[in-house]
Amino acid sequence: MNKPNRRTITTTLMLGALLGLTATASQAQTPAGGDKVVYHIDNTEAQATKGLRNIRNHLDVAPDTKIVVVTHADGVDFLLEGAKDKKNPDIDYGALVSALVARGVRFEVCEITLRNRKIDKAQFQMEAQFTPSGVVRVARLQQREGYAYLKP
Template sequence: MKKTLLLLCCCCILAAHQAISQQKTKYKAVYQLNSDDDKIIRGTLRNIKNALEDPRLQQKITIELVAHGGGVTVFKKDHPYEELLQDLKARGVILVECENTLKERNIKKEELFPFISYTPSGNGELIIRQQEGWSYVHP
């Protein structure tokens, strides 16, 4: 009887520990965007929105979108993505543009939305985030 009670207590403690551990789990994902294709841009933004709405990830995920190369298009003021980006930003998504891309393409920061951040190198940002344990997503 004592062994059964002890086993039952151990099972309850283990189950409680697992439940607490799952509640504390935090996820981090970095999305790469290096295309100026409208379908790819919209698909990437939709993928990010879907991750934010996944009930398993809600309130548990940090997402960063790194744009470089052709992906700079998503942040240009003369393109139709501002509303989608503002929604993602309001939900905590970190929006980052590669400064190397701006130099190579002679793009001024004034041409981009004022609510984005910058990194010296998009590739460098991806490498660093992956080393920090972020999941890498390239739709």
């Protein structure tokens, strides 16, 4: 059996890398052709209003996009019942979240954050769902389910 030469090895590696990129790109689309995106929010004050606006705009342009919003640390605060934007109290997060849920967006709260901050699940809006670990969920959505990552 002949030993592969350097050119054969390089060509094989390049072909493998190209096939890997093609597979990764195709994973970020749902079977119906829409994209899959995870929005990561860990700071309500800095990210919530901007993130919710980004998601609304995202769906306005690409309505078939599957979006999951994963929150942890201070990012869970906008999902608390009655939460409002501190800089602009006219912005009611509950109404914005409800409107996005009606468009298919899923909002998830990290249970580790709840334990560390001693927050009860009952304090959250009905639309909020829970995940054992926010960072693990973000990683799995990216690696196992092919979601693109956005952090507003």
